[in-house]
Amino acid sequence: AYSGTATRPASASDTWTVNGRWEWGSGCRNATWISGGVILCDSDGAPILDKHQRPTEARAFFKPDEIEMHDDWHTSGLRGSGSNSYTAHNLEIPDYRVATVEALRASALADSPIYRFPRFGYLALPIGSIALGMAHDAIEEALGIAKSKTPTGSSRSLASRPAFHRDVALAESSLRAARSLFYKDIETAWDEAQKTAGSLETRRLLRTSTVHAVTTAIDIIDRMYTTVGGSSVYEESALQRHFRDVHVASQHMMVAEPVMELAGRVMSGIDDQAPGL
Numbered sequence: 001a002y003s004g005t006a007t008r009p010a011s012a013s014d015t016w017t018v019n020g021r022w023e024w025g026s027g028c029r030n031a032t033w034i035s036g037g038v039i040l041c042d043s044d045g046a047p048i049l050d051k052h053q054r055p056t057e058a059r060a061f062f063k064p065d066e067i068e069m070h071d072d073w074h075t076s077g078l079r080g081s082g083s084n085s086y087t088a089h090n091l092e093i094p095d096y097r098v099a100t101v102e103a104l105r106a107s108a109l110a111d112s113p114i115y116r117f118p119r120f121g122y123l124a125l126p127i128g129s130i131a132l133g134m135a136h137d138a139i140e141e142a143l144g145i146a147k148s149k150t151p152t153g154s155s156r157s158l159a160s161r162p163a164f165h166r167d168v169a170l171a172e173s174s175l176r177a178a179r180s181l182f183y184k185d186i187e188t189a190w191d192e193a194q195k196t197a198g199s200l201e202t203r204r205l206l207r208t209s210t211v212h213a214v215t216t217a218i219d220i221i222d223r224m225y226t227t228v229g230g231s232s233v234y235e236e237s238a239l240q241r242h243f244r245d246v247h248v249a250s251q252h253m254m255v256a257e258p259v260m261e262l263a264g265r266v267m268s269g270i271d272d273q274a275p276g277l
Helices: 103-105 119-148 162-193 200-233 237-247 255-268
Strands: 004-007 015-023 034-041 057-062 082-092 099-101
Touching: 004 057, 015 034, 034 082, 034 099, 034 162, 057 082, 057 237, 099 103, 119 162, 119 200, 162 200, 200 237, 200 255
Parallel strands: 004 034
Antiparallel strands: 004 015, 015 082, 034 057, 057 099
């Protein structure tokens, strides 16, 4: 997120002074380099406008010992990601450690497929794949528990109950459909990146199939958590971990509801640029 500023000091033309706080910094305590989105500002603190007359967006790069990391990732799920917040306080860095989007597009590597691939789609993909993996394991976990569990008040095992059969069959078919769409749109975007930058339609499909993968995973995990009953709530159960983790993952801005709102604006003809996709 572009939640910081990089200001050009009046006394220098080859450095930037960076200030800002960034959240959800997954893996920051294990990183050699850390990046934060910034808006470029002149010496008076006014945003420097790009060729479209919008504030210029850039990425600033820091070394871990140059910034303050906050021990604030105390969450219900995804605790192992270590997604702490970090802050830069009047940090002076050289020009080469601040890269604008336009500069990246003009670099010698810009024509490589990996850089033509839609950048926000690329950022969102890990969330979709992780969520689908959790959903797959939730189904496997429920099937394993059902074989040995006889619900209280019943004479039949959970695995012999029609309601459980329906739940797991629906979950598995939903998972296959979501996974197929997800990877098909990734393949389409990658094929397009061999020749040109991702089109608006490709970006829309990539982002919406990723959000769909996450929402489908939530539905599957919630259903498996519920259908197994009280066995899901214990610490040793993978189902309670998946339940907590997938709901935290779904709150990431890359797969949050505004993505679908933006996609709907494109479909409705209201937005023909949608840089956020």
